[in-house]
Amino acid sequence: MGNKTMTNEEVIEQVKQGNWCAKFQPKQKANVNNDGNLIPKLTPQNAEQGHLVQMLLAIMQKIPVEVNFGGEWTTSTILFPSMGYEYRIKPTPLPISREAWSFINKTWQYAAMDECGAICLYERKPTKSGRGWDTDFNVSDCPLNINTDGINWETSLTERPEGV
Incomplete structure (x- = not known):
């Protein structure tokens, strides 16, 4: 049968002939980790998590992110969510000389x-x-x-x- 998509009538005919084996293809590949286990889709549960997700996306998209470390804002390419640091998109001031x-x-x-x-x-x-x-x-x-x-x-x- 190969990978040909069958019509409902063709499936019914196969069942009548005793061919009960069906192969189903997912429309998209499942989100799995290296062990082959499904990874659940997670969503932020509060504003802090939502903010950290935005900061992670910014880092991945090469948008400069800063972290407040000891009262000073400095560029960051990594997040430390359990450390309680404050993160922000790096300000882009107007180019006024x-x-x-x-x-x-x-x-x-x-x-x-x-x-x-x-x-x-x-x-x-x-x-x-x-x-x-x-x-x-x-x-x-x-x-x-x-x-x-x-x-x-x-x-x-x-x-x-x-x-x-």
């Missing part, structure tokens, strides 16, 4: 991009809110033409460098 900051009024201490790609300047540090950034202080559109290719709006918050 020190020289460009020197042309911006010192009132503006932060810049950030919203989900739509619009860049604003902020007097005080804004917080993420929905699809953008929110603050109770002054906000201004950014007059600079900034290349935002590859910038994640959620990690785009950029602080004015010291001394500029």
Whole structure:
């Protein structure tokens, strides 16, 4: 019979002839470990596990991840879930040079991009809110033409460098 897919009628005919042996092919290969045992599909059980799964996916997809180790954020290529470390996607600040900051009024201490790609300047540090950034202080559109290719709006918050 080979690997030919049979119609219902052909199967019934085989059964009538006493051929009760049927070979079933799974539509996709089962998820098995090296011992041949099935691996159950696991899902995160809480927000912490969900966050760690996202960090693992980021590492596997070559998205830079950082770990807070002793109060300092440093690049990480491995997770230590039982150690209680804090992990995050590495911030991708806006590419605003020190020289460009020197042309911006010192009132503006932060810049950030919203989900739509619009860049604003902020007097005080804004917080993420929905699809953008929110603050109770002054906000201004950014007059600079900034290349935002590859910038994640959620990690785009950029602080004015010291001394500029």
